[in-house]
Amino acid sequence: MKRDSRLSGVLHVLLHMAQQPGPFTSETLATAMDTNPVVIRRIMAGLRDLGYVRSEKGHGGGWMLACDLSKVTLRDVYTALGSPSLLAMGNRTEAPGCLVEQAVNAALDQAFADAEALLLARLGEVTLAMLGEDMRKRLGSRRIHDIGAHRA
Amino acid sequence: MKRDSRLSGVLHVLLHMAQQPGPFTSETLATAMDTNPVVIRRIMAGLRDLGYVRSEKGHGGGWMLACDLSKVTLRDVYTALGSPSLLAMGNRTEAPGCLVEQAVNAALDQAFADAEALLLARLGEVTLAMLGEDMRKRLGSRRIHDIGAHRA
DNA sequence: TTTCATGTAACTTTATATGTTGCGTGATGC
DNA sequence: GCATCACGCAACATATAAAGTTACATGAAA
Numbered sequence: 001m002k003r004d005s006r007l008s009g010v011l012h013v014l015l016h017m018a019q020q021p022g023p024f025t026s027e028t029l030a031t032a033m034d035t036n037p038v039v040i041r042r043i044m045a046g047l048r049d050l051g052y053v054r055s056e057k058g059h060g061g062g063w064m065l066a067c068d069l070s071k072v073t074l075r076d077v078y079t080a081l082g083s084p085s086l087l088a089m090g091n092r093t094e095a096p097g098c099l100v101e102q103a104v105n106a107a108l109d110q111a112f113a114d115a116e117a118l119l120l121a122r123l124g125e126v127t128l129a130m131l132g133e134d135m136r137k138r139l140g141s142r143r144i145h146d147i148g149a150h151r152a
Numbered sequence: 153m154k155r156d157s158r159l160s161g162v163l164h165v166l167l168h169m170a171q172q173p174g175p176f177t178s179e180t181l182a183t184a185m186d187t188n189p190v191v192i193r194r195i196m197a198g199l200r201d202l203g204y205v206r207s208e209k210g211h212g213g214g215w216m217l218a219c220d221l222s223k224v225t226l227r228d229v230y231t232a233l234g235s236p237s238l239l240a241m242g243n244r245t246e247a248p249g250c251l252v253e254q255a256v257n258a259a260l261d262q263a264f265a266d267a268e269a270l271l272l273a274r275l276g277e278v279t280l281a282m283l284g285e286d287m288r289k290r291l292g293s294r295r296i297h298d299i300g301a302h303r304a
Numbered sequence: 305t306t307t308c309a310t311g312t313a314a315c316t317t318t319a320t321a322t323g324t325t326g327c328g329t330g331a332t333g334c
Numbered sequence: 335g336c337a338t339c340a341c342g343c344a345a346c347a348t349a350t351a352a353a354g355t356t357a358c359a360t361g362a363a364a
Contacts, residue, residue, distance in 0.1 A: 002319045002352055003242035008260060012244060015252040025309065033244075036354050041310065057310045058362025074259065084352095086267075088240045090155035092164060092185075100167040103287035104160055107226065107278050115238075115271035122263035135255035154321055154350050177340065188323055193341065209341050210331030236321095 003088075006081050009033060010043045011074065011131065014053075018069060018132050023062030046080040070129035075120055077128075086116050155240075158233050161185060162195045163226065163283065166205075170221060170284050175214030198232040222281035227272055229280075238268050 013029050026037035026044075033040065044063060047053045054066040078084075089112070091105045165181050178189035178196075185192065196215060199205045206218040241264070243257045 002350095003237065004240055004352065005242055005244040006352080007241055008244040008256060011256045011260070012250075012252055015256060019252075027309080037310090038312090038355070039353065041312085042353095045311085055310060056362075057308080057360075059308055059364060061309050061362070063310090074263070085155065085240050088156050088237050089159055090157055092157040092160040098164075099287050099290050100164055100171075102290055103283050104163045104167060106286065107283055108160060108163075111226070111271055111274035111278075114274055115267045118270050119239075119263055119267035122266055126259050126263075131255050131259055134258065135251050138251050138254055154319095156321065158321080179340080189341090190324070190343090191322065193343085194322095197342085207341060208331075209329075209339080211333065211339055213331070213340050215341090 004084055006043050006084070007074070007078055009035070009039075010047065010077060010081065011128075013040065013044070014047075014065070014077070014128055015131055015135060017053075017063065017065050018128070023056065023060065023064045025062040029063065043081065046082055047077070050076075050080045052076070052080060068129075069132060070127050072128050073124050074126045074128075074131075075123035078120075078123055086119055087112055156236055158195050158236070159226070159230055161187070161191075162199065162229060162233065163280075165192065165196070166199075166217070166229070166280055167283055167287060169205075169215065169217050170280070175208065175212065175216045177214040181215065195233065198234060199229070202228075202232045204228070204232060220281075221284060222279050224280050225276050226278045226280075226283075227275035230272075230275055238271055239264055 012033060016029070016032060017024055026040040029040045030037040040063075044053060044055070048055055052065075052067045052072055054064050056062065056064070089108075091101075091108060093101065164185060168181070168184060169176055178192040181192045182189040192215075196205060196207070200207055204217075204219045204224055206216050208214065208216070241260075243253075243260060245253065
């Protein structure tokens with residue numbers, strides 16, 4: 001299956017926004033992410049509805065952070081995306097009237113549920129602020145490029 | 153994304169085969185699984201290569217179990233399918249020259265790896281024999297339908 | 305009122321699982 | 335030998351969902 005990269009993408013956007021003040025246009029963010037402005041608006045819509053970011057129209061408008069980065073976890077961001085399914089595998093059918101199917105589904109569902117719960121828990125342990133910290137640690141001698149200079 | 157149901161499907165087939173002796177044609181199994189014979193051959197190919205099942209051509213041919221069900225785990229079956237990706241989410245890009253990307257990927261990769269490891273471990277704990285046992289427990293007053301009678 | 309930027313719908317593209325057709329190969333039974 | 339059965343496999347078709355694109359409306363700033 002084609003893997004969903006929206007979470008990775010939106011985190012990238014948020015972290016970039018945390019590096020500089022001003023509002024960012026979808027155009028600017030899209031260029032930095034090597035994608036399309038509409039895609040940016042699409043994945044940001046959920047975050048806006050939950051109040052993690054704000055958007056303004058017209059001259060000088062664009063996207064701004066509107067939350068305390070130390071209070072928003074990766075799980076929150078995932079939820080803001082609409083909680084897309086985490087696992088690539090699922091059961092063949094629902095409503096099994098077949099005992100074989102019931103036994104298979106029970107075993108798989110248990111394993112899947114455990115893995116999903118662990119993943120959500122892990123995502124819930126990491127805040128955006130922690131990601132920012134990790135990034136600064138990686139700095140060393142290197143300088144974080146400005147968004148405008150993202151594409152050398 | 154469209155969820156991969158091959159593991160669920162092949163387990164279903166194996167458990168059904170464990171209920172009755174004779175060889176099963178792809179046609180028969182496909183009817184029971186409400187799918188196409190070629191799909192059956194496709195997902196069984198990996199199991200055959202690893203020796204979990206055997207196939208024979210011609211009159212009286214078909215698929216037969218060729219392993220000790222108590223020695224084959226769900227993880228083994230998963231591996232026989234070619235170890236398709238378990239998670240529906242992935243990183244936006246590889247080869248990140250961007251610190252933001254590195255930090256995001258590091259956090260996500262860690263969470264993803266943990267979840268994947270747990271899932272594989274869980275699958276490794278369950279043998280096909282255990283699934284068969286579970287199924288028998290579910291029997292109660294009900295009778296396991298023969299494959300031929302699968303579609304009422 | 306012109307320009308800029310978001311909001312959104314509709315459409316196209318791409319990737320992957322799944323379904324289907326056709327033909328080759330080997331084994332069985334006559 | 336030859337017809338039939340069943341797998342092996344390639345090639346093509348379909349379905350679904352993410353990602354990309356186009357078009358236009360709305361609202362804010364200059």
